Each structure stands twice: as structure tokens, then as C-alpha cells.
Amino acid sequence: xxxxxxxxxxxxxxxxxxxxxxxxxxxxxxxxxxxxxxxxxxxxxxxxxxxxxxxxxxxxxxxxxxxxxxxxxxxxxxxxxxxxxxxxxxxxxxxxxxxxxxxxxxxxxxxxxxxxxxxxxxxxxxxxxxxxxxxxxxxxxxxxxxxxxxxxxxxxxxxxxxxxxxxxxxxxxxxxxxxxxxxxxxxxxxxxxxxxxxxxxxxxxxxxxxxxxxxxxxxxxxxxxxxxxxxxxxxxxxxxxxxxxxxxxxxxxxxxxxxxxxxxxxxxxxxxxxxxxxxxxxxxxxxxxxxxxxxxxxxxxxxxxxxxxxxxxxxxxxxxxxxxxxxxxxxxxxxxx
Amino acid sequence: xxxxxxxxxxxxxxxxxxxxxxxxxxxxxxxxxxxxxxxxxxxxxxxxxxxxxxxxxxxxxxxxxxxxxxxxxxxxxxxxxxxxxxxxxxxxxxxxxxxxxxxxxxxxxxxxxxxxxxxxxxxxxxxxxxxxxxxxxxxxxxxxxxxxxxxxxxxxxxxxxxxxxxxxxxxxxxxxxxxxxxxxxxxxxxxxxxxxxxxxxxxxxxxxxxxxxxxxxxxxxxxxxxxxxxxxxxxxxxxxxxxxxxxxxxxxxxxxxxxxxxxxxxxxxxxxxxxxxxxxxxxxxxxxxxxxxxxxxxxxxxxxxxxxxxxxxxxxxxxxxxxxxxxxxxxxxxxxxxxxxxxxxxxxxxxxxxxxxxxxxxxxxxxxxxxxxxxxxxxxxxxxxxxxxxxxxxxxxxxxxxxxxxxxxxxxx
Ligand SMILES: Cc1ncc(C[n+]2csc(CCOP(=O)(O)OP(=O)(O)O)c2C)c(N)n1
Ligand code: SF4
Ligand SMILES: [Mg+2]
Numbered sequence: 001x002x003x004x005x006x007x008x009x010x011x012x013x014x015x016x017x018x019x020x021x022x023x024x025x026x027x028x029x030x031x032x033x034x035x036x037x038x039x040x041x042x043x044x045x046x047x048x049x050x051x052x053x054x055x056x057x058x059x060x061x062x063x064x065x066x067x068x069x070x071x072x073x074x075x076x077x078x079x080x081x082x083x084x085x086x087x088x089x090x091x092x093x094x095x096x097x098x099x100x101x102x103x104x105x106x107x108x109x110x111x112x113x114x115x116x117x118x119x120x121x122x123x124x125x126x127x128x129x130x131x132x133x134x135x136x137x138x139x140x141x142x143x144x145x146x147x148x149x150x151x152x153x154x155x156x157x158x159x160x161x162x163x164x165x166x167x168x169x170x171x172x173x174x175x176x177x178x179x180x181x182x183x184x185x186x187x188x189x190x191x192x193x194x195x196x197x198x199x200x201x202x203x204x205x206x207x208x209x210x211x212x213x214x215x216x217x218x219x220x221x222x223x224x225x226x227x228x229x230x231x232x233x234x235x236x237x238x239x240x241x242x243x244x245x246x247x248x249x250x251x252x253x254x255x256x257x258x259x260x261x262x263x264x265x266x267x268x269x270x271x272x273x274x275x276x277x278x279x280x281x282x283x284x285x286x287x288x289x290x291x292x293x294x295x296x297x298x299x300x301x302x303x304x305x306x307x308x309x310x311x312x313x314x315x316x317x318x319x320x321x322x323x324x325x326x327x328x329x330x331x332x333x334x335x336x337x
Numbered sequence: 338x339x340x341x342x343x344x345x346x347x348x349x350x351x352x353x354x355x356x357x358x359x360x361x362x363x364x365x366x367x368x369x370x371x372x373x374x375x376x377x378x379x380x381x382x383x384x385x386x387x388x389x390x391x392x393x394x395x396x397x398x399x400x401x402x403x404x405x406x407x408x409x410x411x412x413x414x415x416x417x418x419x420x421x422x423x424x425x426x427x428x429x430x431x432x433x434x435x436x437x438x439x440x441x442x443x444x445x446x447x448x449x450x451x452x453x454x455x456x457x458x459x460x461x462x463x464x465x466x467x468x469x470x471x472x473x474x475x476x477x478x479x480x481x482x483x484x485x486x487x488x489x490x491x492x493x494x495x496x497x498x499x500x501x502x503x504x505x506x507x508x509x510x511x512x513x514x515x516x517x518x519x520x521x522x523x524x525x526x527x528x529x530x531x532x533x534x535x536x537x538x539x540x541x542x543x544x545x546x547x548x549x550x551x552x553x554x555x556x557x558x559x560x561x562x563x564x565x566x567x568x569x570x571x572x573x574x575x576x577x578x579x580x581x582x583x584x585x586x587x588x589x590x591x592x593x594x595x596x597x598x599x600x601x602x603x604x605x606x607x608x609x610x611x612x613x614x615x616x617x618x619x620x621x622x623x624x625x626x627x628x629x630x631x632x633x634x635x636x637x638x639x640x641x642x643x644x645x646x647x648x649x650x651x652x653x654x655x656x657x658x659x660x661x662x663x664x665x666x667x668x669x670x671x672x673x674x675x676x677x678x679x680x681x682x683x684x685x686x687x688x689x690x691x692x693x694x695x696x697x698x699x700x701x702x703x704x705x706x707x708x709x710x711x712x713x714x715x716x717x718x719x720x721x722x723x724x725x726x727x728x729x730x731x732x733x734x735x736x737x738x739x740x741x742x743x744x745x746x747x748x749x750x
Contacts, residue, residue: 059557063422076567084555086425087564089444092418095410099378099422100555102406106377107428110404112547118557136418139411 013105015147016059016117018225024218032058036080037073042250044240044257045069045125045153047214052121052151053083055224060119063088063096065133067125068160069153090128093150094136097122097233101146119228120148126168127158130195141203141233149227149234152195155242163245167193170265171319172312173304175245180307191319196237197332200271208234210270215257216280223270230272239266247303259298262290264320267331276332286330295320355537363491363526366498366533367459367519368393372403373541374505377428380408380416384438385471386523387461391433413438417445417458424454425563427554429505429547432456435523436463439477449516450485452564453582455508455548456516457501461527462625462676464714472715473523475624475677479653479688485579487517487586488654490624492610494533497521499603500651502536502545506593509548512585522676524715525626536601544600587655608657610649611664613639617646619730620665622693623674624650627711627718631674634723645727650689658696665697668704670734672726674746676712684708685743707733711746722747 021027032053039046049069053062062085064070070087073080088096101120107113122140124133129152137150157175158164164177165188174180178187200209207230212220220238227234241257243250260266261281268279277283284290296313299305305312328335361369367390371379381391397403406423410416413434420430434442439460449456460478464470478488487507491497497519504517521527555563567575594607610628613635614620621631628649635647648664650657665671673694675687682691686708694706709726712718726746732738 058560061426061555061557071566074562074565076565076571079562079565081562082560084557084560085562086422086555087566088422089414089418089448091414092445095415095418096422098408098415099419100426102378102408102419103423103426103428106404106406106423107426110375110377112377113427113556135411136415139415143408 012145012231013108013147014117015229015231016057016119018055018057018229020222020225021218027218027221028054030054032056032060032082033080034082036075036078038075039068039072040244040250042243042253043068044214044253045155045242046073047217048153048220048238048240049073049123051214051217051221052123052224053081055221056083056119056121056228058083059116060121061100063093063100063120063122065093065096065122065124065128066090066160067128068155069123069125071160088122091132092136093122093124093128093133094138094140097148097150098140098143098146101148105146117147121151121228122148123151123153125159126152126154126156127166130154130168130193131166137235138199138202141199141206141235144205144232146233147231149224149236151224152235152237153240154237155240155245156192157242157245159242159245168195171316172308174307175304185307185309186312194334196235199235201333204274205232206234207232207273208270210236211266211268212236212238213257213261213266213268214238214240215254215261216268219280226272245304247306248301252301256298256301259293259301262293263295263298264292264324264331265295265298269332276329278331282331285324292324355540356534358532359535360530361494361533362389362528362530363494363497363521364389364459364461364528365393366494367501367521368397369535370498370501370505371405371431372397373536373538374429374502374545376405376431378406378408378420378423379431380410380419382410382413382416382434382438384413384435384463385461386463386527387433387435387459387521389461389527390459413442414445417442417449420456421445421449421452421454424456425452425555427548427550427556429509430456431458433459433461435461436471436477437466440465440480443480446481446486447484450481451579453514453579454516455514457504457508458516458518459501460518460520461523462520463523470714471523473525473676474713475520475675478518478520479677481518482654482688485515485583486654487515487652488520489517489652490520490650491526492626492628492649494526494531497526498533498535499597499601499605502541503590503593503597506545507586507589510589511551513582513589514553515582515586520625522626540600544597583655590652590655608650608652608660609664610651612647612649614646614648614664616644618644618668619670619672619727619734620668621645621647621672621674621723621727621730622650622665622689623647623676624653624689625676627674627676630718630720631723634720634727637720638724638727643727643731653689656692656696661693661696662700665704666700670705670707670730670740671697672707672709672730672733674709674711674718674726678710678713684741686710690743705733705740707738707740708743709746710743716747718747
């Protein structure tokens with residue numbers, strides 16, 4: 001932990017103390033995200049909503065940007081949310097969190113609202129967070145005296161508008177804006193943005209940044225609980241398999257999440273008070289205890305890569321190898337010696 | 338631009354009056370309202386000319402004269418989204434912008450009204466940039482006229498202060514719950530100083546109740562879902578509710594002015610200012626600081642025996658159609674001077690012209706309406722311009738000028 005802390009800057013609201021749940025049996029039975037949503041079968045983003053709501057508990061305010069978790073999820077007269085929830089615009093996740101936290105801070109300080117720690121969680125997809133809302137999220141992460149969590153559920157496309165490429169879509173993916181054709185097999189040639197590490201590196205005073213995957217649900221919930229307890233603005237990026245956008249049988253969602261981690265395409269880590277820790281399988285990859293599976297095993301299972309030929313698999317493999325073998329901090333921070 | 342310095346004129350309020358007099362600009366006048374209304378969350382982003390208000394606000398906070406969460410956002414979109422969300426939680430908010438900044442926030446502006454979230458914003462009216470212009474034009478604020486925003490234009494720093502207080506009261510009234518923008522002409526009002534009576538905290542407290550969102554407040558004690566997704570099965574009913582709120586705003590504004598006039602000793606007519614209208618035969622209509630040269634010209638023309646009066650529209654939304662029918666119904670001709678444009682519109686007028694013509698149309702004997710565009714990009718509207726305009730209105734009354742067209746005043750050919 002660096003010596004200068006933001007606590008010295010001024011008065012802060014307290015956070016809730018949300019201890020980790022030690023194993024699935026310790027997880028509370030209460031649900032704060034229940035029936036009513038209309039998401040696809042096997043939708044891991046919906047699963048993430050459920051885990052997040054459970055982890056935060058009843059004294060939470062949740063803001064949700066436009067996207068599947070709004071349109072398919074939060075329908076008039078059948079809202080699944082037991083906790084207060086409000087829509088925010090596609091690029092406004094950071095602003096929604098900031099405005100809500102600012103209101104609580106001002107009103108509690110001035111005695112216009114009973115003082116108590118209330119979780120503020122703002123949720124966005126990759127289109128809303130990695131692309132359009134990046135600047136507002138970055139700004140939110142600079143307001144160190146507001147307690148808030150920004151949770152990006154990354155299904156690797158603008159899913160709700162019928163699966164279009166985003167800055168977080170993997171290389172080569174077939175989306176409705178990047179379809180393979182007779183002349184151009186690969187229409188999407190950008191590499192997935194390294195969002196969590198970029199935000200952590202760019203906002204070193206933020207006390208918690210992490211990556212999760214719902215295939216590891218207890219870990220994901222505990223990371224949400226840690227982010228909410230630690231104070232200040234925090235960011236969690238979740239990789240969520242999406243049967244519709246990735247084109248696979250919904251029953252494989254969980255498995256695909258695991259494969260994303262095991263191939264090294266989705267590294268799991270947290271940066272807590274400036275200290276980086278690789279997590280789960282990703283930690284074992286770095287320690288040499290787990291040999292990364294070939295990316296082909298993960299990509300082949302998804303229709304969005306059905307047009308891939310050997311050279312495409314090889315390219316993705318090479319880039320993924322670089323990430324773990326050449327990066328300054330494997331799986332997290334690039335730059336070469 | 339001016340540095341934020343509070344030029345204190347002699348304080349001649351004295352005991353009992355509850356007001357102090359200060360030599361301040363329109364922007365500084367509105368910054369006093371932020372303090373007096375005990376606003377909870379304010380967001381800023383730089384753009385001329387509105388941003389002077391934030392310079393004053395930030396200085397008051399720095400000096401400890403005022404306590405709020407003050408956030409310098411990274412864009413106008415965020416600026417308006419932040420206060421929108423703060424308002425949903427029950428915080429009193431203030432915001433503002435100008436020209437292209439207001440347009441950058443357009444998405445937020447639309448949903449703030451759609452969500453029935455009260456907010457008071459200052460628009461320092463400014464041209465919409467390219468060719469890089471930043472003088473006053475009214476197109477910025479007018480762009481939200483269809484969305485549920487209440488809009489008003491003020492003429493003086495005093496009116497800016499008073500209207501901002503009234504705006505909070507109306508916007509936060511549960512019968513209304515709509516945002517309100519106070520338009521101040523860039524430079525002419527945002528940056529020009531005048532003697533302003535600044536009310537005491539007691540006076541403001543007696544007029545402005547706290548903002549209470551009731552069962553619409555977003556809070557764990559009240560776990561509602563705000564803006565769940567709805568389409569054709571419900572949206573029309575929701576839009577209809579917004580329409581009803583906008584209709585109710587009229588009565589709430591009238592109520593607020595009555596109370597304000599009584600408590601603050603002013604004599605505002607809520608929607609219009611009428612100048613030498615009693616025996617007028619033709620009338621000019623306009624908004625904002627243009628009122629000053631127009632009044633000078635009207636006085637001059639009265640001395641020459643021309644029976645002309647002036648109606649300054651204070652509230653553009655809700656639009657005072659009834660008041661305008663009553664004020665203008667008996668005129669031989671009406672000349673509407675817009676400080677905005679609406680290219681390709683019927684009669685090629687500005688937006689005020691179209692609205693006034695439409696308001697007068699149902700009258701049994703509606704006056705001729707002739708429309709003008711003047712003062713764009715901050716060009717001064719001179720008293721001579723106004724005399725020239727008025728002569729054309731008299732010509733229209735006598736059928737000597739085509740009243741189906743729009744005339745640009747003070748423009749090079
Ligand atoms: C300003 C704006 N532009 C475009 C849209 C259309 N739109 C609605 S949902 C959506 C997809 C958002 O993608 P993402 O954030 O990844 O969420 P997902 O749909 O994948 O859950 C888009 C582009 C919008 N609602 N607002
Ligand atoms: S398209 Fe994907 S993210 Fe959207 S509801 Fe379906 S599975 Fe979930
Ligand atoms: Mg997405």
C-alpha cells in the first residue's frame with residue numbers, strides 16, 4: 001500500500017463490512033434479483049446480476065446501463081430487482097454511480113438523510129463500459145471520496161442490439177457488424193481491450209480493481225463484497241459467456257467460462273490497494289502449476305469463430321502466448337523489455 | 338472572461354429589509370441561489386459563457402460560504418447525468434451549460450425530463466459553434482422545448498436570481514417534478530453587472546420548501562425500480578403523464594409568483610412582461626436581454642406618437658398562449674423578433690415567431706404576425722434596429738409588407 005492515502009483528503013462515508021463467504025454453503029439464501037427477467041437461457045450476465053445483488057445485500061442501490069441487463073432484464077411490471085434499481089444511459093455508468101454516491105454523501109452530511117452505509121453499484125455491458133462509457137468510468141474512479149462499484153458485464157458484443165462488435169469483442173469474432181464474407185474472412189481485426197488493467201494502471205489510488213468470471217461464483221461474490229467494503233470507487237470486470245452472441249448451446253456457459261480462463265484468454269486477478277494478485281487458475285498458470293490449454297479448445301466451441309482457419313487460431317494463440325510469456329506482468333500489463 | 342470577484346456594492350439593506358444590494362452579474366446572481374437554496378450536488382464543465390456561474394459557486398465553496406458536493410465532470414453528458422441521478426436519490430441539484438455543451442448533454446437532457454426529475458439548470462445562451470461562434474443565440478436552450486423541460490428567459494441579473502428561486506419551487510413541486518432551465522443571454526447578462534437585491538436566508542426559507550421526492554425516492558427503504566423498460570404497451574400512458582405534469586406546471590408557476598411577489602415585495606407578472614401595451618396598436622415580442630434596447634426604442638417612438646408596445650416572453654415552456662392571446666389579440670399587427678433560427682420552417686421565422694403565430698391563430702380576429710431575426714451570434718440589437726423593425730410592423734398592419742415572410746434585421750446584404 002502506498003504511503004499517501006486518500007483518507008487524508010477529507011470526510012468519508014463509512015462502507016458496509018461485507019466479509020467473504022467461506023465456501024458455497026456459507027452463502028446466504030436470500031435473493032435480491034429474482035424472477036421476472038427475460039434473458040436467454042444460459043445467460044451468464046443474468047447470473048452475474050444475481051450474484052452481485054446477493055453479494056451486496058439489501059442496503060444497496062443498483063444502477064444499470066442500457067443493454068441486455070436492462071432491456072431483456074428489467075421490464076416494466078416484471079422487474080426482477082428486490083433492491084432499488086434505476087436505469088442509466090448507455091455511456092453513463094460512471095456518472096450514475098457518481099451522482100448517486102454524491103447525493104448520499106451530501107444528504108447524509110447535511111442531515112437530510114439518515115446516515116448509514118449504502119452500497120452504490122453501477123452495472124454496464126462492454127459496449128457501455130469498455131467503449132462508450134469509458135471516459136465517465138475513468139472520471140468516477142478519480143472521485144476517491146465516493147464509495148461505489150462499477151461492474152462491467154462483458155459478453156463481448158453489443159448483445160442487446162443483435163450482437164455487434166465492441167472494443168471488447170475478441171479478435172475475429174463473427175458479429176452482425178463483422179460477418180465473414182467471400183473476400184474478407186476476418187472483419188474484426190482489433191484486439192480485445194485490456195480494460196481492467198488499463199483502469200487500474202491509470203487510477204492507482206483506486207483501492208480495488210478485479211476480474212471475475214461467473215464460472216467461479218463464490219469468488220465473484222466475494223470480490224464484489226471486498227470492492228464494496230474497501231471504500232472509494234472500485235471496478236470489477238466480468239467475462240460472461242453469452243449463448244446468443246457466442247453461438248453455442250446454453251448448457252455450456254459454465255464450461256466456456258472456465259475454458260476462457262484455462263486457455264489464458266481471460267486472466268483472473270485483483271489489485272487491492274496497489275498490490276496485484278493473480279487468482280485461481282490464472283495464478284496457477286503464472287506459477288507454472290497449470291499448463292494453459294490451447295485457445296483452439298475454447299474458440300472451436302463457439303459458432304462466432306466457425307469461419308476460423310488454422311492461421312486464425314495460430315494468430316490468437318500467438319497473441320495469447322505473448323500475453324503470458326512476454327508481458328511485463330503476465331496476463332495483466334504489456335510492454336516489453 | 339472575468340475572474341470570479343464579488344464586487345460588493347454598498348450594503349444598504351439595513352435591518353428588517355432582509356435583502357442586501359450587490360453589484361453582480363447574472364451568473365453571480367444565480368450562484369447566490371445555489372447557496373441560498375442549499376443545493377446538494379452541483380456539476381460543472383467549462384464552456385463560455387455559462388461557466389462563470391461555476392467560478393462563483395466554486396469560490397463560495399472554497400471560502401466555506403456554501404456546502405455541497407461539487408463535481409467537475411469530464412463532459413457535459415456526465416455533468417447532466419450525474420445530477421440527474423443525484424436528483425433521483427432526493428438531492429437538490431444545479432447544473433448548466435451553453436451552446437454545443439448543452440447539445441453534448443442532449444441525451445441526458447431528454448431523459449431527465451422523461452423521468453420527471455427536477456433539476457434547475459442555467460443556460461448561458463451561445464451560438465452552436467461552427468464557425469466557432471460563442472455569442473448569444475437562443476437555439477441551444479430552445480432545442481429541448483419539446484421534451485418537458487420548463488424554459489424561461491430573463492432580462493436582468495435581478496430577474497435571474499428571482500427566477501432561479503421560483504424555478505426550484507416549481508420544478509420540485511410534486512405536481513410538476515420537471516427540470517427547468519433559466520436562459521441568460523451570453524455576455525449581455527452572464528457577464529454584465531447590475532445592482533441586485535440578494536435576499537436573506539430567512540426569506541428564501543419562507544418561500545422554498547425542501548425537496549421531497551416522497552415515494553419516488555431511490556433508496557433502500559423504498560426499493561423501487563426507476564425506468565424499467567417499456568414499449569408500446571405502456572409508453573403512451575407514461576408520455577401522457579408527462580403532458581399532464583407540463584400542463585399542471587402553469588398553475589404551479591402562477592402560485593409561485595403570487596407567493597414570491599408577496600414575500601419579496603416584487604410585482605412580476607408570471608409569464609410576460611408588458612411594456613407600454615395599454616393603448617398600443619402594434620406590439621413587438623421578444624425574449625431575454627433584447628428587452629433593453631427594445632424598451633429604449635419604444636419610449637423614443639412613443640415620443641413621436643407611434644403607438645407601439647412590447648411584450649417580453651418570460652416563460653417559453655410552458656408557453657403562455659392564453660396570456661399572449663389576451664395581450665396581443667387587439668393589435669393591428671405583431672412583430673416577433675427571434676434571436677434564433679429555424680431554417681426551413683413555415684415562414685422561415687425563428688421558433689418564437691412560429692409559436693406566437695400559432696397561439697394567435699385561433700383568435701376570432703387574429704392580428705397580422707410578421708417575424709424577424711436579429712442579434713445572432715451576439716450581434717447587438719440596437720434601438721435603431723428596433724425602430725426599423727417597428728416601421729415594418731406598421732407597414733404590415735397597413736398591408737404594405739408581406740406578413741408571410743421573415744426579415745433579417747441588422748444584417749449585411
Ligand atoms: C446512446 C445510445 N446509443 C445506442 C443505443 C442502442 N443500444 C441499446 S442496448 C445497446 C447494446 C449495449 O451493449 P453492451 O453495453 O455491451 O450491453 P449488452 O447489450 O451486450 O448487454 C445499444 C448499442 C443506446 N441505447 N443508447
Ligand atoms: S443475448 Fe447474451 S447477454 Fe443478452 S440476454 Fe441473451 S445470453 Fe444474456
Ligand atoms: Mg455486451
